[in-house]
Amino acid sequence: MDRLLVLVRHGQSEWNLKNLFTGWRDPDLTEQGVTEARRAGALLAGEGISFDLAYTSALGRAQRTCKLVLEEMGLSGLKTIEDQALNERDYGDLSGLNKDDARAKFGEEQVHVWRRSYDVPPPGGESLRDTVARVLPYFVQEILPSVLRGEKTLVAAHGNSLRALVMVLEKLSPAGIMKRELATGAPIVYRLGPDATVIEKRDLIV
Template identity: 75%
Template sequence: MSDRILVLVRHGQSEWNLKNLFTGWRDPALTEQGVMEAKRAGVRLKAEGLVFDAAFTSALTRAQNTCALILNEMGQGALEPVKNQALNERDYGDLSGLNKDDARGKWGEAQVHLWRRSYDVPPPGGESLRDTVARTLPYYVQEILPSVLRGNRTLVTAHGNSLRALIMVLEKHTPESILKRELATGSPIIYRLNADSTVEQKLDLAA
């Protein structure tokens, strides 16, 4: 088997996840549970025998703190991650900071569902999943994938929708099927890649 290893982890639970708020590019901290989820991810990855050579994360605190907590649990606190807003969560625009139930009351269940679960319809002032893919995938292709293909065991801590953009390519999802791909907070997915960047093996460490 190859050493071309890519690990994706959605950040641990944030304060706004707990409050059922649209978060997007807003920057709430991790909850106590989120901190525990990140630490547990580090314990699990260490148990798999992994040692990382490179790490990437978003420009948002919840992803950066998740990355730091994972690396500390693995005894790799000195590894400095590359931070880039290309890995940020989908921008929810005018929905950011709103309770999801309140948003349904304002715009209606059907409209909010369309914004959340369609591939290419953005909320007012925000991004669709297609927009997020268009932002995230070039960064993956130009920066993250070359690291993995060089044999660097690479950790990416980011967000539900920015990680969906990567998973869409790795797992060969369609615009329809990727919408159903759920990602638990703080749960690592380990991919071992072939030399042509396709997936040789996948291990999901979801709780």
Template identity: 70%
Template sequence: MEHLLVLVRHGQSEWNLKNLFTGWKDPGLTEKGVAEARAAGGKLRDLKLAFDVAYTSDLSRAQNTLKLILEELGQEGLETIRDQALNERDYGDLTGMNKDEAREKFGEEQVHVWRRSFDVPPPGGESLKMTAERVLPYYRSEILPQVIAGKRVIVAAHGNSLRALVMELEGLSPDEILKRELATGAPIVYRLTDEGKVASVQDLAD
């Protein structure tokens, strides 16, 4: 029985382009983001992959990325489950702020700590640890059982919600996952064992 799980970060958003902290805000995809999503679908089509169920977040940039991928695969009607458990990390008071302006206001070192420490949240927001604490229970209870049952699953979400999943799947430490960059619109193809462990991984980033 095949145990297929594909993770893909949404294509470039309007706020990615402007270098803003986005979090739970809901900007759309740029033209480049749309192209990245279509290219992701093309890569999966070239691998002759198809899916039985899709998961995405409550935010339109992930939903639209998934929609474009499924169009490329000819799977527009695929069952799709949306849940805010898969939303991006909440950046709290930093949300909507330009990253360079944040460094000027709070200092380079403080912003670096907020962005790149595992368990220090920005004011009013979530750390990566807190993000993982909502993503991973959802994965274990909702997504993993589908994969184990033989369903081919695709998850379209965000840099940090997907980092939490990659950390779990690949058994990475907090330090290791913080160094892991996930490209926009680049699928990661996992094949799992009957127990849900990673048998192989293929990163389709260019």
């Protein structure tokens, strides 16, 4: 049985391009982001990969990425489940701020702590630990059973919600996951054993 799980961070968004904290705000993809999503689909199709099921967040940039990936693979209309449990980390009061302006307002060291510590949230927002606590139960209860049943599964989501999954799948420490960067539109392909451990992992280079 092929227990396939593929994670894809959404393509570049308008706010990625403008260097803004995005979180639960809902900007669309840029033209580059659309290209990245389509390229991810072409890469996956070129690997002979197909899907039985897809999951995405409640945010448009991830949903559009998911749709574009599937279109490129000839899988338009595939059952896709949307849930805010897979939303990006909520940046709270930082949402919508330019990252350079945030450093000027709060101080570079403080912004670095909010962005790169595991358990210190920005005002009104979530830490990565909070994001893991939101994403992981959904993964364990909804996504993982699909994979273990042999349903080849795509998850199109966000840098930090996917970090939560990568942390668990790859058994990374809090310090290790904070150093892990996930490129936009770059698929990560996992094959799992019957006990849900990773037996193969590949990064498809965009």
